[in-house]
Amino acid sequence: MAGWPRAKTRERTRVSAKGFAVILVCSAIVSAAMASWLPLQMSIVTVFLFAGPHNWFEARYFLMRLPARFGRSRNFFIVAFAGIGVLTLAYVSLPALYYANVWSGANWPNAIAVWNTAMILWIGALVLMRARQKRNGDWFWVLPIAFTLCAFNWLAPELFSLAIVYAHPLVALWFLDRHLRRTKPEWLSIYRRCLMFLPLVIGGMLWQLSRTSSLADDNGLFWRITQHAGAELLPNVSSHMLVSTHVFLELLHYGVWIVALPLIGATGAIWKVKAIPIASHSRGFPKLIAGILIFSLLIVAALWMGFSFNYSMTRDIYFTVAIAHVLAEAPFLLRMI
Amino acid sequence: MKRTLMLSAVICALLASAIFAFGDIARPKPSPAAAEAKVIFYSGLTVVSDPKAFEARLQISQDTFKRMQEAAARDGGSSLSQNIMHSSTRTIMAGLFMFLAVSFGGVWLARSNQRRNHRSVAAVLLIAVVLGIGTVIVRANAGPPPYIRWQNLPQSLKDGKETSGGVQIELVPGDDNMKLIIPLRKTGGKGEE
Numbered sequence: 162m163a164g165w166p167r168a169k170t171r172e173r174t175r176v177s178a179k180g181f182a183v184i185l186v187c188s189a190i191v192s193a194a195m196a197s198w199l200p201l202q203m204s205i206v207t208v209f210l211f212a213g214p215h216n217w218f219e220a221r222y223f224l225m226r227l228p229a230r231f232g233r234s235r236n237f238f239i240v241a242f243a244g245i246g247v248l249t250l251a252y253v254s255l256p257a258l259y260y261a262n263v264w265s266g267a268n269w270p271n272a273i274a275v276w277n278t279a280m281i282l283w284i285g286a287l288v289l290m291r292a293r294q295k296r297n298g299d300w301f302w303v304l305p306i307a308f309t310l311c312a313f314n315w316l317a318p319e320l321f322s323l324a325i326v327y328a329h330p331l332v333a334l335w336f337l338d339r340h341l342r343r344t345k346p347e348w349l350s351i352y353r354r355c356l357m358f359l360p361l362v363i364g365g366m367l368w369q370l371s372r373t374s375s376l377a378d379d380n381g382l383f384w385r386i387t388q389h390a391g392a393e394l395l396p397n398v399s400s401h402m403l404v405s406t407h408v409f410l411e412l413l414h415y416g417v418w419i420v421a422l423p424l425i426g427a428t429g430a431i432w433k434v435k436a437i438p439i440a441s442h443s444r445g446f447p448k449l450i451a452g453i454l455i456f457s458l459l460i461v462a463a464l465w466m467g468f469s470f471n472y473s474m475t476r477d478i479y480f481t482v483a484i485a486h487v488l489a490e491a492p493f494l495l496r497m498i
Numbered sequence: 499m500k501r502t503l504m505l506s507a508v509i510c511a512l513l514a515s516a517i518f519a520f521g522d523i524a525r526p527k528p529s530p531a532a533a534e535a536k537v538i539f540y541s542g543l544t545v546v547s548d549p550k551a552f553e554a555r556l557q558i559s560q561d562t563f564k565r566m567q568e569a570a571a572r573d574g575g576s577s578l579s580q581n582i583m584h585s586s587t588r589t590i591m592a593g594l595f596m597f598l599a600v601s602f603g604g605v606w607l608a609r610s611n612q613r614r615n616h617r618s619v620a621a622v623l624l625i626a627v628v629l630g631i632g633t634v635i636v637r638a639n640a641g642p643p644p645y646i647r648w649q650n651l652p653q654s655l656k657d658g659k660e661t662s663g664g665v666q667i668e669l670v671p672g673d674d675n676m677k678l679i680i681p682l683r684k685t686g687g688k689g690e691e
Contacts, residue, residue, distance in 0.1 A: 271587060278595075299610050305603035312595035315588045372647060372664045374541045374562060396569070397540050397666060 178351045185355045188416055193362050196409040197370060200401060204386050204408045209468045211415040212479055213461035216486050218418045220457050221431065222336075223493050224450060229442035234496075237290045241492035244283040249485040251276055256481060274318035277325075278311050284491050291495045323391040327407065329487050330414035332494065334359075337417050337425075339497035344426025366409065370402035382473045389480065509601060536669050539569040543665035545680075547655045556676065566667060645681035652682070 176184070195203050231238050255272055285307035292300030314321040334356065341349045375392065378384040378400065387393075390407040392400035423431055432454075434440045440450040467475035541562055558566075607619060647663030654661040 274588060274591065278591075299606070301602075301606045301609070305599045305606060308595045308599035308602060312592045312599060315592035315595060318588070371644075372542050372662060375539070375565065377565065379564065397537055399540055399542075399664070 178348050181348050182351045182355050185352070186358060189355075189359065189362050189413065192412040192416070193366055193409050196405045196412060197366055200404040200408050201376060201383055201386055203412075204404060205382070205472065207408065207412060207415060208476060208479070209465070209472070211419060212483070213464040215415045215418040216483070217454075217457050217461050218423055218431075219486055219489075221437070221454060222418070222422055223489060224437050224439060224453070226493050226496060227439050229439050229445050233294065237287065237294065237492070237496075240283075240290060241287060244287070245485060245488045245492075248276070248280055248283065248488055249482075251279070252484045253481055270318045273322055274315050277314040277318060277321050280488070281307050281310050281314065287492055287495055291498070319394055323394055325487070326389065326391070327410060329490075330410035332490050333414045333417035336490070336494060336497070337421055339494070340422055340426065343497075348425075363406065363409070366406055367402060370399060370405055373399050373401040375400040376404060382476075385473060385476065505605065509598075537666045538669050539566050539667040541566075541665055541667060542662060544660055544662045545651060545655070546660045547658055549658070569667075570669060645683060648680050648682055651680060 228234065255276065259269070285303055288303045289300060292303070310321075338349070338352065338356075341352055376383065376387055378387040378392065387400045387404055390400065390403040391398075392403055395403065430436075434447055434451045434454065437450055439445050440447040464475065464479065467478070607616075610616070644664050648661065651661045
């Protein structure tokens with residue numbers, strides 16, 4: 162896999178480590194304040210503006226991390242891509258089968274539990290395959306942890322899925338950690354110190370919002386947003402608190418993918434295909450990569466149009482199909498560990 | 499290979515033995531608590547005194563009232579423990595995976611000769627024990643308990659100030675008057691109560 166050219170990126174840096182920390186902390190505070198103040202409105206606006214673009218940036222980042230030749234990682238990528246494809250298809254087909262009355266809603270938790278189990282075991286398999294490549298230390302401990310997660314999943318499958326909804330945005334912070342380690346190691350320690358500030362912000366939000374009344378979910382869109390944040394699963398918790406926390410985490414997620422990762426350590430303009438190793442390699446696929454990126458841009462534009470015409474339905478479709486990018490993060494994060 | 503086969507055989511034997519155990523524990527008798535209050539909705543509550551008022555008043559916004567009606571229609575849903583108890587498939591699967599987790603955890607521990615691993619396991623166990631004991635001591639009060647917000651209520655009422663906190667709205671059987679239960683703790687003593 163092509164390494165990030167460290168020397169060049171360091172020369173280009175104009176922001177100091179302290180400036181980076183100030184930007185991070187201020188962004189987190191502003192995001193928390195906005196998410197707490199107007200949770201439903203912020204949820205609608207951020208998903209409308211950033212959901213599509215952040216997927217485009219994420220796809221581009223993954224293409225940057227894709228080796229021109231798989232070599233001994235071939236099996237790892239076969240399992241990774243097969244898992245992403247099969248699990249995404251299964252996830253999308255679940256509501257489709259439900260609405261087609263193929264099976265009743267009573268089996269919904271079991272279906273969710275089966276899907277979650279398949280996902281955990283798939284990630285476990287990827288971790289073990291990655292460990293075999295690295296050959297440093299015993300990674301057998303992954304199995305008991307995976308099985309423990311499976312057990313918790315079967316006890317409360319819907320709560321486990323909700324935990325994924327809240328945990329997924331935080332994965333972006335892990336990506337940024339790995340990215341800084343490669344491109345700006347001198348920022349890593351201050352970044353990790355800033356991460357310690359995050360539980361304080363979330364704790365403060367929970368403390369402030371725990372006594373607020375639940376949000377009015379009297380229209381279809383607001384109901385969908387509160388359900389997505391877990392209002393039905395956690396009826397004794399203020400939905401204002403749930404939605405605000407989720408929106409705050411989503412804002413961090415979008416910020417990392419759209420701003421931090423493309424700018425820090427960038428080796429060229431984002432539209433330059435030559436900056437992507439799999440395109441610039443002598444035996445690479447520049448036209449295919451350019452085609453993928455242009456097609457993805459069209460999907461982003463289509464998503465914006467969909468949001469403009471029917472926001473609720475487009476949001477539902479987006480969050481169902483978006484499971485693919487959630488799954489894709491697992492193998493690429495593992496490749497960076 | 500031989501070791502893996504032996505391990506698989508032991509796991510299969512243990513799983514097969516579970517069939518003969520039946521697990522036929524008598525169903526517990528339904529407790530009278532089953533017919534008690536059920537939480538249907540969470541909201542905020544502000545208690546304020548008004549020296550000019552003639553009678554106590556309970557003000558509910560139209561939106562909140564509507565959502566309370568909707569929540570009451572849904573009957574508040576079922577609790578996590580109820581969900582687990584009512585799904586034998588999920589309980590069996592959770593038990594199976596828990597068994598696999600413990601088994602593979604044990605195998606990992608047994609085959610890891612590194613002292614560092616043993617130290618990390620000992621550290622994890624120690625943390626688990628400390629957290630367990632701590633949880634017992636503090637009665638699982640994760641984070642500041644909600645009743646803290648109501649501690650100043652008597653003084654605030656005297657001073658004519660507002661006191662706000664969270665409130666769980668419960669449906670209770672019967673046709674009694676509405677009741678507001680404030681979680682006030684006596685202060686100055688040894689315990690909380």
